[in-house]
Amino acid sequence: MPKDARERQILDKLVLIRDELLLLKRDRTKYIRTQDVMVHYDQLVEQVMHLNEIRKGEHKGENRLDKVLESCFQLISLFFMTIGRTTEAPAAYALTSTIKRLLDHLTESRLFSAKDLNSIADTLGKLDGILKNTNSEHSPYLVELLANREELCKKMLVDLRKQLDELEEPLQAVYERLISILRSMSLANTKAKFSTTEVQKLRANLQEIDESRVNGKFVDKEGRELRGSDVVSDLLQRCLLWSDIVLERKGVIPEAFKSTYDTLIGIRNELEKLSLTQAWSLRETDLYDFQRELDKIDEARVDGNWLDQDGKPAELYVQRTLLYLIRRSYGYIYYLMISSEPVSEALLPIYNQLQTLKRCLIEVKNSGGVSSVRELYPYSMKLNSIDNMRVDGKFMVGDDIPEGQGSVSELLAECFDLNYELRLAAEELENGGSDSPASTTAQTTTT
Structure with a gap:
């Protein structure tokens, strides 16, 4: 809790704003009106102004107020999407949160494709245009916060691109193919009915790539080792190891992590359905609950892994399976956000x-x-x-x-x-x- 009494007063008001936003989100009897959202947005901006006056640019560590404030901005952002104001600064808040989360995971796993980075780069470019053209009606605090987030995401993106640039051009296609196979295996591993045949076919593709190497190296037509051969070879070995583990375990998760797995499967499946029918069934504010649940599970990790009731870390198979489901779900949320139409749900x-x-x-x-x-x-x-x-x-x-x-x-x-x-x-x-x-x-x- 905040130690400053003035911050505690702001916290109480923020909790009230958040609860009212949650009630508005859950009301399906009528569509969300612009005026209802703007009332809460103005209240939120007013509290942010008071908070800035108290802190005067100094922040001595995060407290409960910061957490509630983040929830309020996240909800307001999704409400702006819902009412069709997708090209205004508040709408960008939830999207930058999701992009940052995706980039964190890509950096951690070192498993990504050029397509992943290109999509995020395009979205950041659009957000850049929104922030540059934002008008004075939006909180300077919010605009500054978004600009800093965007800059951080751009730097992370540059670092990730450098990793791909280390691969010589012919190897980039091989790398992309390996990433695709790895994700396909992870998808097969989390299906309701495990298919050994499907995974074996994917493993055969890996063996085909393995056989294209010469003395364990990727070479060109003249026999010269291609730059980045070791990186791609390492990824190939990781894929082969994963195929062996998946074929051995056949989608069976230990009881200690079954509850978390079932929750993530449920979230992934719901988001997948929404991605197919989003034009007719999605209310962007619904994404808040999915995000919160995913954040909670993701942040429960200790040194990158989950612990069972006895404090023992999850084995590699469990860790990779759960991480795949989390990343896949964040990916769906990202897709649903960038697909949001600039039209109120009423229209x-x-x-x-x-x-x-x-x-x-x-x-x-x-x-x-x-x-x-x-x-x-x-x-x-x-x-x-x-x-x-x-x-x-x-x-x-x-x-x-x-x-x-x-x-x-x-x-x-x-x-x-x-x-x-x-x-x-x-x-x-x-x-x-x-x-x-x-x-x-x-x-x-x-x-």
Whole structure:
């Protein structure tokens, strides 16, 4: 607990803000409104200002207040995503937390691919743009905190890239393949029904790579040892050892760690489902509970490993299996965050319908269009019904104007344009050629 009485007062108010945010998160009877989120955000910023005045830039160690403050910012960040304000500084907080956690694990394991780093680099680039364009309505404390986090993540990313750059180009493809095989084995190891055949096939791929070496080295066509051969050979041996262990254990976890394993399997499976149906079923604030549970398990490690009730560390098989599930789950959370649409959950049903319509129209166009205008009637009727939902050009929910109006209207316009192009082409086809009035109209429109 904070020793300063003033900090304890702030802590009490932060606990109240956090509890109200949790209640708002759990309420499924109505969608989350922007004004509800902003009230709590303003309250949070006010407490941060008071805290800064008390500490005056000096911080003598972390206490309970810092933990609760972090929870509040994490929740507010996910709420900003939920209401569609994904391009504002508060929305970046939860994402930077997840990126930092992913980079910590990649650094610890030294097992990552160029694709992993490229994705994170792209996301950090977008966050950089958000922070540079942020306006004065957001807390300077938050903006500074995010900038420092982003800078730390960039430095970690540079260090990880250096490890890949040590590999000569031909070996980078081999390294990527080994990482892919290793992850595939770990996935097979955590399936509900263990498949020996699946793991044996993956091991055969490893043996094929092993046989491509010359005297235990990776060499080029001239027989010259490639730079980074030892690093890739070491990874190959780790993969072969892991395949032996997995084939021996067949997915059976000791009773001492079964509870933790079952929890992680449940989280991984739930997040996997959400990644497949997120457009229709995800409320970003739901990720808070997954994150908290994962953080709790991850931070329970001692010197990188878990201990049983007697204080004995988990064996290698258990440690790697649990770490795989944690990292996989963080990966899903990261994917779900960067996939968050800049639209309020109130408008998501309309937005998702338009996304589906757009995909259908593009598919129709790419497959040669339609033979008659009549075939477009279902699309036209659906588009018109959505367009008719607008009041003075806005999609309303009661008396509210939810966030994301521009994104939905833009998507609706794209669908209308696609539908119009297909109709013109169908009319031209029906009228029998380029001399038809429809063709002339199409040419005039294009010009």
